Structure formats: structure tokens, C-alpha cells
Amino acid sequence: MAGRRGRLQCGDTTTNWEWWWEALLIFVPWILLIPPTVVSQMSSDQSWTNRAGTLALVVLAASWVLAGHTLASRERRARAAPMAVYFVGLLALFVALMSRDEIFVLFAITGFFHAYQLRPWPVGVAGVFGTSVVLNTMAMGFPEAKAQSIGTYVGVIAIQTAAIGVGIVFAVKGAEHDRQREEMVARLEAALEENAGLHAQLLTQAREAGVLDERQRMAREIHDTLAQGLTGIVTQVQAAQRGWEPPDQARQHLDRALELARHSLTEARRSVQALRPRELDGAHLPDALDDLAQQWAEGTGVTLSVGVTGDRLPLSPAIEVALFRAAQEALTNVAKHAQASRVGLTLSYLDDVVLLDVRDDGKGMQDRGQAGFGLNSMRQRIRSVGGTVDIESEPGEGTAISASVPAITVEQK
Template structure:
């Protein structure tokens, strides 16, 4: 941006110089001409009239018009032709007006496109040298000297026009590149702000989903167990000895659910995984589930158990918890099997039952969707196989990442 502003300032200053140059050269020319002795009054008056006409021509075509006029080729060409004609006429009266003729070299720089400017320099050189040196004689030396001066002079001055145009073109390209970069920076700033907003929204959504899963896996399951135990107690309420164990289990479930709810709010892992590793926690989960439902599941651990990363152990434990809860709520199963397999590069969790099954195993409610989200979050996969009357099998596969793994 700074380079572009500096270029604009330089262009404006140079334009002001071009406005002043003809007057700086015309005034001394007129003064010297009019001060020349032994000059006829008619010649002096004619020269002064031509000088006044030249001043009017410069003022009307160059000094006063807006600079944008020079962006078209024809105003500059007309102005330059009139200026050179007046300069030739003035030099015909007095060669001192060669000073004023130099103005055409300066103003040729303003002609557009640049080849027209080079042509203006060439014509100016021809007029200036012809009027000062006279027409060349028809000899090699005279023609060579005449043409040599014009060619060298035109090349030296015209090269400035060519190089100036190339520099201006490079400057325009730099300015365009800077403008594009600034636009890109502004766009990137907008995208960065948008990404930050989306990241915040995604974080809020992730936290909501986490809380929803935790509430489902703790409070909802705990309340379902409490309701089951209270209903069982109601059925045998006239016999306190039979009702009391159900009430005790309901109270224990309420305490557990309250504890788990507090742990969920604090984003802590389940209590069972703080007190034991995953195989023991799954076995303890199965025992407590059996006490609540009266169905004793078979639990099998295969392979060499290794400590897994907390995220994997929490996800597998919650899936086992959800699967057993679904069996208790929907399956009406007589047999349930739970297998945890350590296979070196993956860990498998399978929960099977012989219950009523499902018609569409791919749909599922919040519980199955919560399972899939949890396992997908650690790079694993969940497969549910079921058919009406043929039970249900929930299979989970996750990559094995031990506690010490990078």
C-alpha cells in the first residue's frame, strides 16, 4: 500500500512539473527575443503574436484540461501537432525559441499509448534540428550528421518513455497484487472469525451431546432401574420381607445415580473404572445387572488384558452398560453373553441375547445412536445384528491403544 501511495504522489508531482515547464521555457525565450537589438518592429510584433498564440495553445490544450483527457490518444496528438507547428514558426523568426521547443520533449511523455510518445519525440527532434541546423545537404557527411543527431537524440529521450511505461506497468501489477493480497487477508480474517464461531458452536454442541449421553447412561438408566425395583416391591408390598430387598436396591441405585450424575457434570470417568480396570469393571457391571434383573449373564475375557487409554475404556464400559440396559428394557431375554476380547491390535466387545430381537437393527433410538457416536469418536465401529424372535448381538471393535501408546 505504501508503494502505491508513493507512486501516485510522484505522478502528481511530475504532472505539476509538466504544467510549469512550458511557461518556464517560453517566458525567457520571449524576453530574450524582445530584447534583441536591430530587430524590425514588425518582426518583433509578429514574433510576440506567435508567442501569445503558443501560450494560448498550451493553456487551452494542456494547462487547463483535466489530466484524464490524456488517456485518449487523439487529444495528445492534436496538441503535439499544433505545438510543434508553433515552435517551428517561432524558430523561423528567432532560433532562441529552441528553448520553448524543448517543451515538446517533456510533453511527449504524456502521449498514450507509448509508441505515440516515441513518435512525438522523433518528430520534435526532426523539427528542432531542422530549424536550428537547417536542411541537410545531399552529401553523405551532411545527411549522416543530420540523421545521426536525430536518431541518437530520439533514442536517448524515447528510451525514457519506454522504460517509464515498463516501470509503470510493473507498478500497476504490484498495486494489483497488493490489492489482491489485502482482499485475501480480509477474506481470511472473515473466514478465521467464521471458523472461531463454528468452533465455539461445535464445542457447545459436543458438550451438549456429551451431557446427553452421560445423562442417558447414568440418570436415565438409574431411574429405569429404580422404577423396576419399586414396581417389584409394589407387587409384594404385603410381604415386607420380600419387598425390602427391592426397596434397598432402589435406594442403592438412587445413590449410585446421584454420584454418577455429579461425576458426569465434572467430566470424570465412571467410578467402576477408577477402582478397577476394564475387565473387572465389566464383570462387576454384569453382577449388578444380574441382581437387578434376575438374569445372570455369562462374562468371558479372552486374550491378554492390557491397560487401555481412559477414553477407550470409558467408551467400551458405557456401551456394555447401554447394551445390558436395552436387554433389560426390551429383550425379555433368558440368556445373555458378554465377551471382551484383546486381539493385539483391536479390542472387541460383544453383547448377545436370545430375546425378542428387532425388526430394523440399523435404526435404533437414542441409546444405539449414543453407542455409535461414542465408538466413532475413538476410531471404532459398532455393528448391531438382530431379527424378530432371534435375539440381538451388539459387536464393537476399537483399535487398541494402551496407556503408554503415543
């Protein structure tokens, strides 16, 4: 608003200046015509006949100025042809009046002012030249045939034409600059209004995207915690049903189901509070993966080896959560679909990236293009921290899931 107010004030200043300049051009011929007319009529060395003739020329000059300039509209004064005709008539009146009384040299100065309104600017400069020739010739007469007289005559006219003509050129260029600036300001204001609309639209889209992202985040959290926990509970209960006899074996599965139920309840509360996974509380990613692998191996009976390579770094919490959830999802898929006997989980710290690899020797994926919600959720979560997920699988040859994320670290306390 402040910038726009400044532009408006600047425009008002320009408008006021143009108004005063136009007012001056209107009043100048009258200011320069009335005094010499009064002086000429009061002169005692003129006869009444000469005075009447001079007065008639003054009335003619006044009528010419009134019709051709004072009462003319701004649009007419801006047209080149009418103003050129008006100016030629004005020069003729200068000659006629000064031939009767040199005091009308004051009125001839009007030509220097009204030449500013001739267009294009070379015509205006020619108008200044014509006024200077008339004024100097009628006031001083034609120069004598001497170099000094001719040089003075030509020099005075040249200097007057150059000095005033330069002003005309600068005035025209300044007017063009002002017009271009006004057009640019108008375009900028239109662009600002359009940008304001786009900004409001972007804010609406950002809010909608934020809602969608939050829904997806909650969906991932539910899938990574409650859904996986409930899947484990179902698996353990089914195992208990199959091994109900002897009771000790069934009790082992039921105890595991109870443990998973309690863990899922804890994760549900943490999801609501948007906290990190329980395994990451007070521990870094390698330790959390060790705990996750131990619990998963105990629950599934599948051999799982965990390896960590490179120098361990304290990663950003968002990075650690994304990798932990990716490992959790990959192991859940192995337990549900792979029918594997061995699984390997490797965490590799490289110079600028961290890699998580989960490989199994199971039956592989029949169609990698039909990924379920879990894998899609994994991709979205890894992508949200600037990473990528690659899946390699062939029927009967197992599956390898690799997640790569930037090694964004935090300061150790």
C-alpha cells in the first residue's frame, strides 16, 4: 500500500506540474500583448489613424490567439497541423505589429513559448528559429554587409534557437518518458492485482495440500503402527489356534499377541501426539533397528541379520523416523508375503547419503507395478525427506528394497 501511495503521489505531482505549464502557455500571450498595446496607444508620437490601425491589428492578434489557442481544446492543441497553421499566422502577426511599433517585441516572445507545443520536436525547433529571426530582424533590422554584423546577427539567432530548442527536445523526451512510466506503473498495478489473486489461490491450494499431506501422514502413521501391530496380533492368534495343544505353546503365542496389542496401543497414543516411534526414544537409528529386528525375528521365527557400515552419524529426527518406518514396512511385507527363510537388513552411512537395504530369499513379487498401500506409503515418506526407494524382485528369487536419503545430521548435545 505504501508503494502504491507513493506512485499515486508521484503521478499527482506530475499532473500538477503539467497543469501549471499549460496555464502559463494560455496566459503568456495575453500578458505579453496587453502591456505593449497600452503603451503603444498612449504614445504621443502616433496619429489617431496609426493608433486605430495598430489597435485593429491587436484585435486581430487577440482573436487569432483566442480561437487558435486559448479556446482550443487540449486535443486540438496536441494535433500537429492546426498548431502549425496557428503558429505561422502568429509569426505574421508579430511582423505586422512590430512593423508598426517595436514595443510589440514583447508579444513576439510568445513564439518561444508556443513553439513548445509544435509536434514533432523538429517543427518546434523550427518555430523557435522563425521566432528568433522575426524578433531580431524586426528589432535590429537586417544586418549590414559586414562580417561582424552578419556574424552577430547569425550568432544571436543560433544561440537563441539552440538554447530554447534544446529545452523543447528535453521537454518532448521527458513527456515520452513520463508517458512510458505511467504505462509501466499501470501494468505493474495490474500485475500486482493479478498476483494478489494468484497469491490467494496459492494460499487456498497450500491449505488444501496441507490438509491432504496431514491425512497422508496420519494414514502412514496408522499403517506403520496400528495396522502392522494388529497384523502381528492376528498372526499370533492364528498360530495359537493352530498350536492350542499343548497349552504351553499356545500360551507363548497369546503372550506375544498381548505384547503386540500393548505396543500398538502405545504407538496409537504416540501417533496422536505426533511423537517419534518408541524404539527411537533415547536411541539412535542403529539401536532402534536392532530392537526392531530382534522383536521381528522372535515373532516370525525367521533368521534376520542386521549390519551397519560406515561411521554412525546422529541423523535428523525426520530422517531417522523415515528410515525406521521403511524398515518396519519392509519387514512386515516379508512376514506377510515373502515366505522367506533368511532376511538381511543393512544400514550404510556414506559421505552424503544413508542407505537402508532389506533383502530376503523369499518367493519374490509377481508384479512390482501393483504395490500396496504400505509400499506407496514408504515411497511417500522417504520422498518427503528428499530420498528415493528402489525395489528389485523376481519371482522365486526374493526381494530387495533399498531406501536412500540425504545424510542430514544434527548437532550432538
